Amino acid sequence: MGNGPHGYLAILLHSHLPFVRHPEHEEFLEERWLFEAITETYLPLLERFHRLAEDQVPFRITMSLTPTLLAMLSDGLLQERYLRHLDRLIELADKECARTKEQTAFHPLAQFYRQRFTTARRQFGETYHRNLIAPFRELMERGYLELVTSAATHGYLPLMDLHPAAVRAQLAVGVEAFEQAFGRRPLGIWLPECGYHPGHDQMLKDLGIRFFVTDAHGVLFGSPRPKYGVYAPVYCRSKVAAFGRDLESSKSVWSAKDGYPGDPDYREFYRDIGFDLDYSYIRPYLNGDGTRLHTGLKYYRITGATEDKAPYDPSRALETAARHAGNFLFNRERQIESLSSLMDRQPIVVSPYDAELFGHWWFEGPDWLELLIRKVHYDQNVFRLSTPSDYLARYPRNQVIQPTMSSWGYQGYHEVWLNGSNDWIYRHLHKMVERMVELADRYPDASGLEQRALNQMGRELLLAQSSDWAFILKTQTHTTYAYRRMHDHLGRFSRLYDALTRHDLHESWLTEIEATDNLFPFIDYRVYRT
Amino acid sequence: MVKDPWWLHAYWEVDPSRERQTRSQAPPEEIGGMQSILRVYNVTHRRFPDEPPNGSFDISLSGLANHWYIQADNPGHEFIVDIGLLTTSGRFLLLARSNRVTTPRVGPAEWMDETLKAHLAGALSSASVRARATHH
Numbered sequence: 001m002g003n004g005p006h007g008y009l010a011i012l013l014h015s016h017l018p019f020v021r022h023p024e025h026e027e028f029l030e031e032r033w034l035f036e037a038i039t040e041t042y043l044p045l046l047e048r049f050h051r052l053a054e055d056q057v058p059f060r061i062t063m064s065l066t067p068t069l070l071a072m073l074s075d076g077l078l079q080e081r082y083l084r085h086l087d088r089l090i091e092l093a094d095k096e097c098a099r100t101k102e103q104t105a106f107h108p109l110a111q112f113y114r115q116r117f118t119t120a121r122r123q124f125g126e127t128y129h130r131n132l133i134a135p136f137r138e139l140m141e142r143g144y145l146e147l148v149t150s151a152a153t154h155g156y157l158p159l160m161d162l163h164p165a166a167v168r169a170q171l172a173v174g175v176e177a178f179e180q181a182f183g184r185r186p187l188g189i190w191l192p193e194c195g196y197h198p199g200h201d202q203m204l205k206d207l208g209i210r211f212f213v214t215d216a217h218g219v220l221f222g223s224p225r226p227k228y229g230v231y232a233p234v235y236c237r238s239k240v241a242a243f244g245r246d247l248e249s250s251k252s253v254w255s256a257k258d259g260y261p262g263d264p265d266y267r268e269f270y271r272d273i274g275f276d277l278d279y280s281y282i283r284p285y286l287n288g289d290g291t292r293l294h295t296g297l298k299y300y301r302i303t304g305a306t307e308d309k310a311p312y313d314p315s316r317a318l319e320t321a322a323r324h325a326g327n328f329l330f331n332r333e334r335q336i337e338s339l340s341s342l343m344d345r346q347p348i349v350v351s352p353y354d355a356e357l358f359g360h361w362w363f364e365g366p367d368w369l370e371l372l373i374r375k376v377h378y379d380q381n382v383f384r385l386s387t388p389s390d391y392l393a394r395y396p397r398n399q400v401i402q403p404t405m406s407s408w409g410y411q412g413y414h415e416v417w418l419n420g421s422n423d424w425i426y427r428h429l430h431k432m433v434e435r436m437v438e439l440a441d442r443y444p445d446a447s448g449l450e451q452r453a454l455n456q457m458g459r460e461l462l463l464a465q466s467s468d469w470a471f472i473l474k475t476q477t478h479t480t481y482a483y484r485r486m487h488d489h490l491g492r493f494s495r496l497y498d499a500l501t502r503h504d505l506h507e508s509w510l511t512e513i514e515a516t517d518n519l520f521p522f523i524d525y526r527v528y529r530t
Numbered sequence: 531m532v533k534d535p536w537w538l539h540a541y542w543e544v545d546p547s548r549e550r551q552t553r554s555q556a557p558p559e560e561i562g563g564m565q566s567i568l569r570v571y572n573v574t575h576r577r578f579p580d581e582p583p584n585g586s587f588d589i590s591l592s593g594l595a596n597h598w599y600i601q602a603d604n605p606g607h608e609f610i611v612d613i614g615l616l617t618t619s620g621r622f623l624l625l626a627r628s629n630r631v632t633t634p635r636v637g638p639a640e641w642m643d644e645t646l647k648a649h650l651a652g653a654l655s656s657a658s659v660r661a662r663a664t665h666h
Contacts, residue, residue: 159531162629198632223639405532405634413534413634423597426531427541 007231007336007347008386009376010243011369012062012213014190015042015355016154018468018485019068019519023077029287030481034072035085036296038132039120041359042073044366046135047123049144052373059144059373060385063136063355064190066150067177068466070133071519074181079130086121089296092285093117096273096297099281105311109299112314137182146387148188149178149209152520155465156417158197158405159426165440166433166465168203169527173462175207176522187389188212192467193417194245194352194408201236211241211388213352218406219244227399231339231347233392234401242403243388248335249351252328253362260328261362264302265320267312269361271300298363321364325371326379333382348391349383352408422473425464428490432461433528435497440528449505454525456510457496459517464489492517535605535636540568541597542613544625552615552623563618566591570600573630574608588616606635 017037022028052059065073072078093114100106128135139145151157152173160166171189178186188211189204196214204212216230219242226234230244253259260266274282274295285295300309301317332349339347358365376385392398409416418426436457446454464486472482492513499505531539553561567590571583589598591613602609611628 162531217636220638221635223635225639404636405632411534414532415534418531418533418539423539423541427543427597 005346005382005384006340007349007383008391009249009332009336009383010060010062010348010350010386010388010391012064012148012190012350012352012388013045013355013358014064014066014150014352015069016064016066016150016192017069017072017356018466019071019153019463019517021072021075021078021516021518023516025288027081027287029289029291029293030478031078031081032085032287032293034069034078035082036294037356037360038082038124039086039089039117039296040363041356041366042132043120043123044359045355045369046128046132046139048366048370049139050135052370053139053142053144057374057377059377060146060387060390061144061373062146062148062188062387064148064150065133065136065181066154066190066192067152067174068154068519070177070181073132075518083121083125083130086117086124088285089117090114090121092295093297106299109312109314110297113297133181140182146188146389147178147182147186148190149174149186150190151192152177153462153466154192154468155462156192156195156407156414156467156470157200158195158407158414159417160429160433160465161197161199162430163433163437164199164203165437165528165530166461167197167200169458170462170465171200171203171207171209172527173458173520173523175209177520180522190352194218194406195414195467196242196403196407197405198402201240201242202238205238205240209240211243211392213243213245213350213388214403215406215408215412216244216247217412218242218403219401221406222401222403224399224401226401228343228345228347231343231349232345232395233348233388233398234403235398236403237400241388241392241398243348243350245408246349246351249328249332249349250353252331253351253353253357260324260368261357261365262302263320263324264304265313265317266302267298267317267363268300268302268309269298269363271298271309273297273299317364318367321368322371325368325375328368328372329375329380333380336383345395348386348388350388416474417467417470419474421476422470425470425473425486428486429465432464432490432493435493436461436525436528437530439497439500440525441530443500444526444529446525449507449510450500451525452514453496453500453505453510455523456514456517457493457500458523458525458528459520460489460493460496460513462520463517464493489517532631532633533599535633536601536603538570538600538602538609538611538631538633539597540600540611540613540628542626543596544613549615549625552625555623556615556617556621560617560619560621564615566593566595567614567616567622568598568600569612569614569622570602571610571612572602572604572607573610576608578610578630583610602633605633608632 017033020030096110100110140147151170155170157167185208189209191212194215196218219226219230233241233243272294274293301312303309469482469486472478533539567588569588571586573583610630614625615623
């Protein structure tokens with residue numbers, strides 16, 4: 001190994017939001033998921049990546065941006081609405097600066113938020129001209145980010161396996177969306193929820209994809225037994241590589257109890273002025289129905305297991321983030337040193353996280369990541385940051401095994417997406433696929449209105465398949481909305497199916513749903529042909 | 531569908547006319563005590579139904595059930611499930627047959643590639659599955 005590093009760390013940030021866009025309403029609660037993620041995660045990450053690049057700190061991070069997220073980030077209506085959302089936040093922060101004038105603990109925080117929101121507005125509007133895909137693409141082209149794709153609408157693929165055409169379409173549309181956004185074919189894919197089913201690797205192979213990530217047991221329980229555990233990729237028989245998730249590094253960031261994000265110095269997510277302040281004062285900043293909600297102005301730190309929360313102190317939180325970055329660095333150095341002494345090659349530690357954990361849930365997450373990247377570069381020589389495709393270029397020969405079916409959900413399999421709260425959706429989803437395949441085979445060469453209707457059926461089917469609806473039905477947080485979405489897409493799909501089979505298509509209605517569910521303009525229903 | 535290494539999930543929709551037709555195959559004296567059941571076949575490495583299953587078990591269904599969680603308790607095996615009617619004399623009348631599913635194996639594989647065996651270090655297998663941090 002000479003003077004090279006002992007091994008590599010591959011951090012993978014998976015960013016995903018379901019497609020939520022409601023032009024039929026002036027404002028819509030669930031559209032805030034995107035707005036909050038832009039303000040709290042995507043812009044802060046971009047800002048830090050750019051700062052690192054400016055300071056000539058080399059780094060390699062892998063990121064997936066799901067096709068639904070890409071569709072929303074490039075949507076003019078949502079871009080416009082995001083700016084309107086920010087303008088109202090800035091107005092609220094202005095009011096907060098005035099209201100807290102005499103409160104020494106809170107006034108600097110109100111100013112802190114006003115500064116953040118105005119910066120976000122400037123970055124989004126002026127620096128990036130409302131288009132956040134371009135800066136991610138640029139960071140990829142400059143060699144800082146390895147971007148990978150995901151399934152079209154984050155469909156949970158193992159439970160779709162009954163119909164290979166359904167899996168293939170999720171993957172093919174995902175690859176196409178990536179190419180449209182980033183001008184090249186993706187080398188890797190983030191399988192939604194790390195959900196792998198044997199055989200799907202061959203479909204990835206057919207699309208030119210070279211690697212995916214499984215949870216640790218997907219590789220560890222594979223057969224024959226993986227020689228290096230999860231610390232080197234394995235090839236499926238299709239020659240597509242599977243990288244197993246490292247549990248040790250995952251836990252320190254993921255775990256709400258033992259992980260960094262639960263530190264008392266960090267910002268408390270669940271205390272927000274949207275719930276704390278006088279209703280009439282906050283009412284103008286709530287949505288139409290006036291339900292209290294998270295505004296994003298949060299004044300307290302986690303403090304401890306108490307309801308009596310202390311005011312948030314950003315500089316103290318930053319110091320803690322630096323300490324945690326140092327701790328993570330130290331643990332990876334020891335881990336990689338120890339692994340490399342047991343292996344005849346450099347190990348790779350793969351640490352995937354939901355991107356929205358950084359900034360949205362763990363407010364200081366983007367700071368932690370920036371500090372970690374700096375420390376990796378300046379403070380040690382044991383390991384370097386790398387990406388799956390870098391590693392495959394260095395080590396093109398790998399053991400061939402069959403990974404097992406698995407996911408990173410609770411208990412490691414499909415329980416989150418298949419249980420008493422959501423199992424009813426699958427009979428509908430499967431029926432939709434059968435009908436889609438039936439019509440795709442019946443119309444090998446549709447044109448005009450029929451072609452548009454078949455393409456729209458593909459969109460409605462893909463949208464109904466988003467794993468998010470099953471997840472929400474399970475967690476019972478926005479249940480009504482998940483029901484509504486299943487109902488809407490199923491309804492639109494069935495109506496299109498009936499109209500096509502009865503030769504009774506109405507253009508005005510078709511045009512209307514095309515304008516509502518307007519993602520994937522490139523879709524070709526023939527992807528469902530058998 | 532497979533839920534995890536130990537559990538399967540089956541759903542069905544039986545056309546009432548199909549059920550009536552199937553029912554009428556039984557002799558009149560057996561129609562009264564008929565019971566809807568799921569018959570779960572372990573078909574690992576078998577070309578079922580041309581080859582017999584490795585084993586099977588029945589689950590009695592309550593009247594209006596249209597889906598069922600099946601405790602197969604057999605990781606790394608293949609299953610096919612029939613839904614049908616069981617007569618008092620033990621005759622099984624098939625209503626519908628499922629697709630084939632395979633439960634994932636659990637635990638590290640016994641089988642190691644011999645050429646690689648010598649390289650396997652103990653510390654690596656200790657990386658075997660620990661409690662995973664709960665997602666979300």
